[in-house]
Ligand SMILES: Nc1ncnc2c1ncn2[C@@H]1O[C@H](COP(=O)(O)OP(=O)(O)O)[C@@H](O)[C@H]1O
């Protein structure tokens with residue numbers, strides 16, 4: 020087991036308008052694990068992710084991050100949405116620097132780290148560009164770099180590649196895997212793509228129903244490093260079919 | 268001809284249109300054969316300008332009005348900004364004060380201004396206060412609109428990074444709201460001149476460009492009225508220009524937002 024782990028204990032969440040999104044969800048994610056969360060839209064995947072990030076306090080139950088309640092911890096997490104969510108008035112470098120700035124580290128002392136990270140996500144030379152000058156895929160790489168720069172132990176991704184074209188999406192998935200293997204980070208990723216979930220994750224959780232509950236927890240025992248060629252194997256196809264069947 | 272004019276620098280276009288305007292004005296005066304008290308020509312106005320400039324009345328009253336406009340603008344901003352922040356953060360405060368704020372806008376400032384001169388002992392500060400009141404509402408509205416324009420996901424990003432309230436204000440809310448805030452400031456800057464003027468109008472013992480305007484009208488010095496009007500216009504334009512410059516500086520990043528993609 021590597022770093023922090025996430026534990027949700029009998030989580031139910033009801034929004035202020037009385038709508039119950041999720042009911043009695045329990046799950047644990049071990050340190051360093053890569054977990055994918057799939058399910059129909061509106062089933063409560065984003066809500067679960069926000070609960071893990073400590074953005075919502077659950078109506079019932081407890082969300083623990085490294086044995087601390089998620090909404091109390093001062094430990095920052097990495098967060099990436101479908102939209103890049105970059106601050107348009109900051110350059111690429113300024114955006115990536117934000118998490119460090121919030122921790123009180125100056126741009127000067129972290130400059131080298133940012134440049135190295137930009138290199139890692141394939142954006143060397145774009146430090147001084149503004150978000151509006153980037154393509155969708157590039158902007159999403161910046162968002163990923165920003166989510167990793169402060170070396171969070173937990174990276175939460177909400178359909179991070181959902182707005183990208185198929186080819187860019189595959190490429191970004193491979194890059195994410197490469198980065199995940201380099202860093203001691205636990206990943207929980209919401210995705211709509213079953214192949215993507217199988218190819219990237221150690222485990223795939225399936226959320227179903229209204230209110231949503233976890234109805235399947237499928238371990239993907241494909242060897243690592245995973246490559247795109249694996250998508251053609253019967254083993255891969257078997258996992259994909261099992262997940263497909265688990266989504267009601 | 269028009270296409271060639273379009274390619275000229277904007278100051279040249281402005282100069283040409285300005286000369287054309289003066290010419291048309293002079294023509295109207297000449298053809299209509301108007302009396303100087305009804306409609307003075309540009310030349311009469313220029314003459315009068317020279318007179319009041321040299322006898323020191325114009326600089327004096329301009330300075331007085333200007334010294335009301337600037338504090339009026341800043342005090343207006345200083346009150347409207349925190350209240351706008353509170354309004355957008357607290358639904359309770361919004362419910363509490365919104366009806367009064369909106370109702371207050373239905374009352375014309377010219378109706379309240381005489382009251383203020385009764386209530387505020389200092390004639391100077393009562394005029395500043397009128398400017399403050401006029402500036403207050405548009406700034407407030409824009410602060411609220413600016414803060415509402417911040418996307419929820421960006422707040423969530425800052426919360427996930429465990430940013431403090433102050434950091435959220437300084438690094439997210441302020442820069443995100445700035446474009447709308449500055450638009451409000453432009454409106455406020457020009458309105459502050461009107462506010463100060465109204466304050467000067469309603470005081471029996473007054474000073475400033477408003478006072479000069481009223482006196483000139485009573486004395487049928489229509490050319491002096493024109494001098495004051497032009498001075499007021501220039502003052503409002505200057506303030507607007509300063510805010511525009513500030514906007515250009517603070518929102519430099521926006522030039523990239525409209526630029527080409529890589
Ligand atoms: N703040 C909120 N208040 C009320 N209902 C909400 C709120 N946020 C989300 N919902 C509702 O909760 C359900 C689940 O939303 P979400 O977690 O975004 O689903 P998913 O990410 O799986 O598509 C949806 O029906 C949505 O309309």
Ligand SMILES: [Mg+2]
Nearest residue numbers: 064065066177
């Ligand atoms: Mg969602």
